[in-house]
Amino acid sequence: MSTETPAAALLDPPSWMPGVLIAPIIGGFSLADFLGLFALLNFILFFVMFEIWLERKVAGHIQLRRGPLHVGPHGALQSPADVLKLLTKEDLMPAIADRRIFRIAPYLVFVPVFLTFLIIPWGGLGPLQNIVLRPFDLALVYLVAIPALQAIGIVMAGWSSGNKYALLGSARFVAQLISYELPMVVSLLGVAVMAESLSLTRVVDVQRETLWFIFLQPIGFVIFFIASMAEMSRTPFDIAIAESEIVGGPFIEYSGMRWGIFFLAEFAAVFLNAALAVALFMGGWQFLPGLDLLPELGVFWFFGKTMTLIVVIQWARFTLPRLRIDQLMDLAWKALLPAGFVNLILSAVYQMYGFLPFAIGLGLTLVGLALLLLAYRNQRRPIPGGIQLVSVARPSAEPAAMG
Amino acid sequence: MAIDISDPSIDTLAPTESQIVEERNLETVEMTINMGPQHPSTHGVFRMVLALAGERVQQVEPFIGYLHRGAEKLGEAGDVEGYRKAVIWLDRTDYLSVWPNEHCYMLCLEKLAGLQVPERAEYIRVILSELGRINSHAMFYGAFGADAGATTPFMYAFALREELYSLFEAVGGQRMFPNYFRPGGLREDVPADFVARVGHVVDTGYRACDEFDRLLSGNEIFLARTQGIGVVSAERAIDLGLSGPVLRAAGMPLDVRRVEPYSLYDRFDFDVPVGTRGDCYERYLIRLQEIRQSLGIVEQAIRDLPAGPIMGNAPKALRPPKGDAYQRIENARGDFGVYIVSDGRSAAPYRVKYRSPCFVNLQGLNDMVVGAYVADAVLALGSIDIVLGEVDR
Numbered sequence: 152m153s154t155e156t157p158a159a160a161l162l163d164p165p166s167w168m169p170g171v172l173i174a175p176i177i178g179g180f181s182l183a184d185f186l187g188l189f190a191l192l193n194f195i196l197f198f199v200m201f202e203i204w205l206e207r208k209v210a211g212h213i214q215l216r217r218g219p220l221h222v223g224p225h226g227a228l229q230s231p232a233d234v235l236k237l238l239t240k241e242d243l244m245p246a247i248a249d250r251r252i253f254r255i256a257p258y259l260v261f262v263p264v265f266l267t268f269l270i271i272p273w274g275g276l277g278p279l280q281n282i283v284l285r286p287f288d289l290a291l292v293y294l295v296a297i298p299a300l301q302a303i304g305i306v307m308a309g310w311s312s313g314n315k316y317a318l319l320g321s322a323r324f325v326a327q328l329i330s331y332e333l334p335m336v337v338s339l340l341g342v343a344v345m346a347e348s349l350s351l352t353r354v355v356d357v358q359r360e361t362l363w364f365i366f367l368q369p370i371g372f373v374i375f376f377i378a379s380m381a382e383m384s385r386t387p388f389d390i391a392i393a394e395s396e397i398v399g400g401p402f403i404e405y406s407g408m409r410w411g412i413f414f415l416a417e418f419a420a421v422f423l424n425a426a427l428a429v430a431l432f433m434g435g436w437q438f439l440p441g442l443d444l445l446p447e448l449g450v451f452w453f454f455g456k457t458m459t460l461i462v463v464i465q466w467a468r469f470t471l472p473r474l475r476i477d478q479l480m481d482l483a484w485k486a487l488l489p490a491g492f493v494n495l496i497l498s499a500v501y502q503m504y505g506f507l508p509f510a511i512g513l514g515l516t517l518v519g520l521a522l523l524l525l526a527y528r529n530q531r532r533p534i535p536g537g538i539q540l541v542s543v544a545r546p547s548a549e550p551a552a553m554g
Numbered sequence: 555m556a557i558d559i560s561d562p563s564i565d566t567l568a569p570t571e572s573q574i575v576e577e578r579n580l581e582t583v584e585m586t587i588n589m590g591p592q593h594p595s596t597h598g599v600f601r602m603v604l605a606l607a608g609e610r611v612q613q614v615e616p617f618i619g620y621l622h623r624g625a626e627k628l629g630e631a632g633d634v635e636g637y638r639k640a641v642i643w644l645d646r647t648d649y650l651s652v653w654p655n656e657h658c659y660m661l662c663l664e665k666l667a668g669l670q671v672p673e674r675a676e677y678i679r680v681i682l683s684e685l686g687r688i689n690s691h692a693m694f695y696g697a698f699g700a701d702a703g704a705t706t707p708f709m710y711a712f713a714l715r716e717e718l719y720s721l722f723e724a725v726g727g728q729r730m731f732p733n734y735f736r737p738g739g740l741r742e743d744v745p746a747d748f749v750a751r752v753g754h755v756v757d758t759g760y761r762a763c764d765e766f767d768r769l770l771s772g773n774e775i776f777l778a779r780t781q782g783i784g785v786v787s788a789e790r791a792i793d794l795g796l797s798g799p800v801l802r803a804a805g806m807p808l809d810v811r812r813v814e815p816y817s818l819y820d821r822f823d824f825d826v827p828v829g830t831r832g833d834c835y836e837r838y839l840i841r842l843q844e845i846r847q848s849l850g851i852v853e854q855a856i857r858d859l860p861a862g863p864i865m866g867n868a869p870k871a872l873r874p875p876k877g878d879a880y881q882r883i884e885n886a887r888g889d890f891g892v893y894i895v896s897d898g899r900s901a902a903p904y905r906v907k908y909r910s911p912c913f914v915n916l917q918g919l920n921d922m923v924v925g926a927y928v929a930d931a932v933l934a935l936g937s938i939d940i941v942l943g944e945v946d947r
């Protein structure tokens with residue numbers, strides 16, 4: 152197997168593509184580029200509809216219900232119906248809203264998520280090898296920088312709504328995003344050190360040659376996964392939306408399709424982060440660790456793993472309560488960030504001293520972390536005092552037995 | 555109220571005082587935020603105005619009365635229903651603790667009119683009252699989970715609630731507002747398969763309790779969110795007149811069913827769960843434990859349920875002698891009381907007054923909320939387990 156899978160797709164279009172497609176038309180972008188973007192956008196829209204349906208099904212089955220059932224077989228057409236509903240709803244705007252900013256905000260939340268999809272290495276499909284819309288060499292830097300732009304959109308939404316809940320929510324969102332950016336970057340650094348590259352395509356290739364990074368960097372994976380869940384403000388980190396506290400946060404005043412675009416962005420972000428986790432830690436389009444079964448169907452392997460992670464994210468959403476803002480910050484700064492640095496050091500050990508010292512170090516670290524977690528639980532677990540059953544003597548009858 | 559920035563209890567990322575003066579006299583101001591009456595976690599139409607410094611609550615001011623319907627006054631205007639009309643309105647105050655409240659009203663009225671209740675009727679009343687308590691606590695579990703941000707507990711609670719309401723419907727013909735107890739007995743006898751159905755509900759209840767525990771009680775996030783939050787000490791709770799699980803969580807084993815037994819409660823074995831710290835988590839645990847204790851009482855009651863009449867010697871048109879009576883019971887929220895005054899002439903009570911445990915327990919809100927985070931305020935309010943219909947009456 153070659154070490155450098157050619158990053159094919161649209162940057163270096165295959166020879167069978169007609170010239171009219173690949174000739175640059177505007178600013179170096181060819182028609183094929185625009186077609187690719189258009190296809191990607193539509194794909195995301197349809198995938199998000201599917202994902203919402205899936206989430207409602209997962210929620211239903213977790214919650215002793217069955218989820219949507221009536222529109223289409225097993226409610227499969229529920230999401231299109233909802234989109235139709237959102238499209239026909241009145242686009243309400245508060246009287247004191249800053250109108251222009253209020254209107255722009257949803258798009259500024261969605262666009263960064265969409266842009267990040269450009270760097271995802273989808274894998275091969277038939278003759279096309281390794282589909283990537285833009286195989287940047289600095290993909291890891293890009294994927295840290297671009298999604299963070301969402302914060303601007305959220306702040307605009309929160310501020311322009313003229314609602315205090317929205318303002319509180321956007322403040323929470325930004326605080327959360329900035330805090331979790333750090334652990335995320337540190338976990339990505341571990342990946343970068345181990346892969347000796349900042350290119351996602353290269354990261355996947357290194358995993359195919361060695362071992363999936365989820366096994367080499369379990370700490371990094373956990374940090375990345377938690378941090379990405381926090382960045383997209385999903386339960387248990389949904390303090391920025393927090394229905395029961397600030398009633399939807401920045402989105403409180405939005406209705407109709409503008410509200411829908413926020414949720415499009417949220418669900419697209421779930422998809423994006425699951426896909427990134429697969430590319431960074433779970434071997435991208437490789438079938439199983441060390442087994443390159445049918446690379447022509449790489450896209451399907453990639454999606455299989457992505458869907459699994461999406462279901463895990465949904466599972467967490469419908470099982471866990473929400474953290475409080477200070478606990479959220481504690482987790483980022485006091486737990487994830489130090490653990491991330493340990494992970495980074497381990498990656499450096501791997502590069503400098505080879506596999507064996509690294510494996511020993513990783514084993515020791517995992518044992519240490521497990522002990523720390525146990526200590527934390529023990530400190531919290533035996534609920535001091537706790538409740539006890541008291542037999543209060545019945546005034547008239549004989550004393551009751553202890554329960 | 556200005557914020558003292560040097561106060562270490564306000565840990566914001568706000569700049570220091572000198573920076574503030576330098577930077578265009580930027581000022582940290584308190585934010586007043588209005589929660590309710592339309593808010594997902596005010597459990598109805600409660601409204602509180604919070605003064606926030608960052609995310610910390612500096613001040614809380616509750617507003618009540620949005621659901622005031624004059625339930626007590628309406629209860630005095632009995633026409634055809636006479637003394638029973640108040641019950642119809644009483645059902646609609648605390649719509650989750652309906653059975654114990656009806657029980658209390660009937661006990662009070664029977665005390666006033668000197669009526670005898672057949673033993674079978676009293677057993678059935680106890681069974682239904684305890685099932686009503688379980689229903690209310692299950693709803694607390696669901697709502698508290700939702701307050702903490704978990705969506706699933708609500709559905710788990712509703713599964714149990716559905717079982718209970720099906721039973722209530724079979725017994726009283728109505729799911730929420732049965733209006734089933736009568737002065738001197740019951741409206742009609744229970745269905746023939748009552749004992750079997752209650753047995754089934756008890757089994758479901760024990761299983762549901764275990765499920766509740768597995769889903770939420772040991773969850774690290776839930777523990778971190780609820781332990782040490784909304785603390786009210788025992789002395790303070792007594793001073794404020796709090797009762798029910800809120801008081802017992804603070805360490806006072808005060809349960810009206812034990813300290814002042816009414817109905818048949820001196821015949822049953824059950825324990826009173828008591829906490830030590832009086833935080834949200836202990837209130838939650840106590841309610842779960844009370845579900846189990848209530849299931850135990852129901853088990854004992856269906857075991858001993860005697861045959862016999864379900865109606866005593868009550869006259870059709872009840873005219874109690876001139877006088878008054880007060881009866882207190884332990885309902886799902888605390889020490890509930892009914893006070894009835896009769897003028898001896900009319901067919902309706904001269905005066906009806908309810909001692910509402912929610913209304914009194916709400917007085918603890920200030921102690922629980924001030925100094926905490928907004929998110930804690932929501933949980934503290936949830937842990938009091940108010941029903942606005944009863945607070946406002």
